[in-house]
Amino acid sequence: MKVDWPRNDYSRVPFHLHHDPEVFELEMERIFRGPTWNYLCLEAEIPKPHDFRTTWVGDTPVIVSRDKQGAVHAFVNRCSHRGAMIVRELAGNAERLVCLYHRWCYSNSGELTGLPFRQGLRGEGGMPKDFDMKAVSPQRLKVETMNGVVFGTFSEHTEPLDKYLGEFGTGMVKRFFHKPVKVLGYSRQRIRGNWKLYAENLRDTYHASLLHEFFVTYGVDRATQKGGVKMDGRHRHNMNHAYAASDSQEEAKKAYADTAARLDRMRLRDTKLLQFKNEYPDGMNLAAPTFFPNALLIQINNSIGTRQIRPKSVDEHEVFQTLFCYEDDDEEMMRHRLLSANLVGPAGFVSMEDGEAIEVVQKATRSGQNTHAVVEMGGRGAVKDETHRVTESPIRGFWSYWAELMGVEAPNGIR
Amino acid sequence: MNHWYSLMAEYGMALDEDRLEDWVELFAEQCDYRVVTRENVEQGLPNVLMWCDNKNMLRDRVESYREVNEYNLHYDRHVIGPLRMLGEASFEASYSLFQTDLEGNSRLFSVGRYRVEALLDDGRPRIKTMLVVADTGTVPSLLATPI
Numbered sequence: 001m002k003v004d005w006p007r008n009d010y011s012r013v014p015f016h017l018h019h020d021p022e023v024f025e026l027e028m029e030r031i032f033r034g035p036t037w038n039y040l041c042l043e044a045e046i047p048k049p050h051d052f053r054t055t056w057v058g059d060t061p062v063i064v065s066r067d068k069q070g071a072v073h074a075f076v077n078r079c080s081h082r083g084a085m086i087v088r089e090l091a092g093n094a095e096r097l098v099c100l101y102h103r104w105c106y107s108n109s110g111e112l113t114g115l116p117f118r119q120g121l122r123g124e125g126g127m128p129k130d131f132d133m134k135a136v137s138p139q140r141l142k143v144e145t146m147n148g149v150v151f152g153t154f155s156e157h158t159e160p161l162d163k164y165l166g167e168f169g170t171g172m173v174k175r176f177f178h179k180p181v182k183v184l185g186y187s188r189q190r191i192r193g194n195w196k197l198y199a200e201n202l203r204d205t206y207h208a209s210l211l212h213e214f215f216v217t218y219g220v221d222r223a224t225q226k227g228g229v230k231m232d233g234r235h236r237h238n239m240n241h242a243y244a245a246s247d248s249q250e251e252a253k254k255a256y257a258d259t260a261a262r263l264d265r266m267r268l269r270d271t272k273l274l275q276f277k278n279e280y281p282d283g284m285n286l287a288a289p290t291f292f293p294n295a296l297l298i299q300i301n302n303s304i305g306t307r308q309i310r311p312k313s314v315d316e317h318e319v320f321q322t323l324f325c326y327e328d329d330d331e332e333m334m335r336h337r338l339l340s341a342n343l344v345g346p347a348g349f350v351s352m353e354d355g356e357a358i359e360v361v362q363k364a365t366r367s368g369q370n371t372h373a374v375v376e377m378g379g380r381g382a383v384k385d386e387t388h389r390v391t392e393s394p395i396r397g398f399w400s401y402w403a404e405l406m407g408v409e410a411p412n413g414i415r
Numbered sequence: 416m417n418h419w420y421s422l423m424a425e426y427g428m429a430l431d432e433d434r435l436e437d438w439v440e441l442f443a444e445q446c447d448y449r450v451v452t453r454e455n456v457e458q459g460l461p462n463v464l465m466w467c468d469n470k471n472m473l474r475d476r477v478e479s480y481r482e483v484n485e486y487n488l489h490y491d492r493h494v495i496g497p498l499r500m501l502g503e504a505s506f507e508a509s510y511s512l513f514q515t516d517l518e519g520n521s522r523l524f525s526v527g528r529y530r531v532e533a534l535l536d537d538g539r540p541r542i543k544t545m546l547v548v549a550d551t552g553t554v555p556s557l558l559a560t561p562i
Binding site (some may be wrong): 090091182183186187188189190191192211213216217218266268269272273318323334338339341342345346347349352353354355356357359394 | 455469486555557558
């Protein structure tokens with residue numbers, strides 16, 4: 001594979017990268033099964049010994065399970081025998097995981113522990129005497145958890161999780177998960193677009209207050225608020241963030257005068273969706289740390305959750321969202337968080353537009369594969385943190401790391 | 416019982432004809448409209464895709480669709496099955512919701528069931544609570560116009 005980058009700072013991104021099936025296959029191998037930490041699930045979802053959940057790393061089905069001693073394991077959800085999915089349920093509790101096809105048996109740590117008719121019947125048939133169950137066990141992922149968030153990697157060469165996430169990444173995991181959480185539930189959204197369009201979207205703070213007009217109209221978030229973008233040293237992870245009530249109505253009105261936003265005209269009849277009960281020392285009402293390649297932690301006011309990107313094919317991906325609350329939330333707070341779910345997710349007032357924006361990009365770029373996206377908002381050249389949000393430089397950071405892992409960096413490409 | 420049939424017929428038609436404001440008026444002033452997925456229900460989890468716990472929240476949603484939000488340009492088509500009465504004024508019914516884009520391509524958008532508590536307000540049938548349990552837990556593209 002070769003990529004012809006017009007510029008070494010990734011301010012031009014070839015559209016064919018969202019359409020080429022060969023690129024997709026290589027991404028699964030070099031990125032998702034490569035030296036990256038992938039979000040798997042939360043420990044709160046598998047609290048007891050023998051609990052398990054199924055998830056995806058790229059397009060690879062994965063089982064996350066807890067053994068008798070309480071240790072968390074992850075391995076490929078594919079029977080060593082003839083390749084059937086071992087676990088078909090979304091979640092459960094079982095001492096042994098049994099493939100339905102020929103009843104091959106696996107332990108909670110993913111080892112093949114038994115198979116029917118291994119010795120044959122009446123001295124006939126069966127597996128060869130030297131058949132080594134251990135040698136054919138499903139591929140295991142290395143697992144690390146941080147404050148109850150479970151990450152996995154397929155590669156031996158991945159740096160330790162805290163190094164990978166960097167100072168700001170670990171700081172954000174510890175912020176969101178500073179005390180025990182309880183899962184409120186899931187939502188799924190199938191977007192007919194390449195997964196990288198979603199990854200770009202999460203690093204694009206420029207679009208937030210323009211596409212998601214709800215933000216601006218009702219004053220949840222405006223680019224005039226104090227905020228910015230933060231990245232790790234390698235610019236692969238990013239966080240868009242903003243501080244509540246840190247701008248004035250006049251300032252905002254002036255800034256959005258040229259857009260369709262209606263700052264004055266509209267009022268919600270029921271404003272409880274806009275209520276923000278500050279619960280973090282940093283005072284942010286909007287925080288969206290994104291971890292390469294598949295994870296996002298998302299706080300919009302008091303709605304908190306994780307999102308996982310599950311690529312399905314070159315032109316489709318699922319966004320899997322897990323909404324949670326804190327274990328010590330009282331009933332009122334839990335209700336507030338659930339009502340705040342109206343803001344996020346597939347039907348969210350400030351998120352529904354992303355699905356549409358991505359799909360119309362995918363549609364229109366199919367025929368423009370020799371052309372490029374223009375990514376210059378916030379400047380060209382080196383990628384760096386900003387204390388404003390009129391920028392899309394984290395998108396260039398994403399592509400530079402993507403290119404490194406894929407082995408297709410631009411000559412003298414920035415990092 | 417005919418009340419409830421005509422209520423649900425108007426419910427589907429109001430949405431399909433993009434009369435969202437009329438759809439809101441089918442709800443009582445004290446009402447609750449909630450869209451959840453079967454995946455969450457089966458696991459005993461309370462998460463919602465959409466939740467309006469009074470009529471003003473329904474009005475806000477519709478106004479936001481009209482004035483603020485951007486979503487996929489489409490037509491809706493509800494096919495609502497027969498009502499199974501659970502009580503005097505409570506019933507459930509299956510639904511299929513198809514979406515058609517502006518070029519006329521249709522797809523199944525959602526299947527599931529409604530569970531409704533209704534009432535008569537001055538002789539007019541109105542919805543007190545509606546719980547939509549979508550089997551289609553994976554929302555295709557996005558969910559804007561109500562189910």
